[in-house]
Amino acid sequence: MSEFLNFHYDVDGDNFVSAGQASVQVKKNLRQLGLPTEVIRRVSIAMYEGEINMVIHANGGTADVDVYEDRIVIRLADKGPGIKDVALAMQEGFSTANENVRSLGFGAGMGLPNMKRYTDDMQIDTVVDVGTTITMTIRLA
């Protein structure tokens, strides 16, 4: 394991307005590190989708971004309701979001598939009534 940088954030589950702040900050940090635009965009979108999910589905949690020489690892952990059927949740269009979430512009059931699409690896560890940890890896060329 080579040297790495870690960025850690607490994601407030009660505040939809502040949701996404961690992702904005990570994007700024990665820009400062001078990483390629395309890499930064993939990390940003994947993390933002996950961060929004933690707020709208799991009452918040923590976000960690580890930057290694050859990869970036995003770890989103919450103590929310967990995901009952991961295969179903991964399908485009599947969402349990309510009308309120939809009126805020989310809840199309596109987030998890989008996170998978923008990352090289995605692991979902989830236990119903205990929580969910999603680990995403983006390789640096």
Add this chain to the structure above:
Amino acid sequence: MKISTIVELLDADVLTGVDHLETDVHSACGSDMMSDVLAYVKDQAVLLTGLVNSQVIRTAEMMDMVCVVFVRAKRPTLEMIDIAQESGIVLLSSEKRMYDACGTLYANGLNGARHE
């Protein structure tokens, strides 16, 4: 097309980003669903929307968009303007409705999506 041309075509108010009006943009998209913007948009620089909350600005920022146009005379909150300012995103507000605003820009040469 320069953002200043969008301002003219849509008869829009500039709410923040006056310093960036000479930026050149080549494509745009219109949506009230940020989920769809995050999932389907690729390389569009301008977002037209009737949705007003801070996630609109953060979505634009994540997608590397440079300009958000609020249609139907919607006005962002001060907090949204602050977030946009910090990220150098231009915010415009136009009285036009979504269909008219998109149609006007399209007819004047601003493209939509290039599908993968």
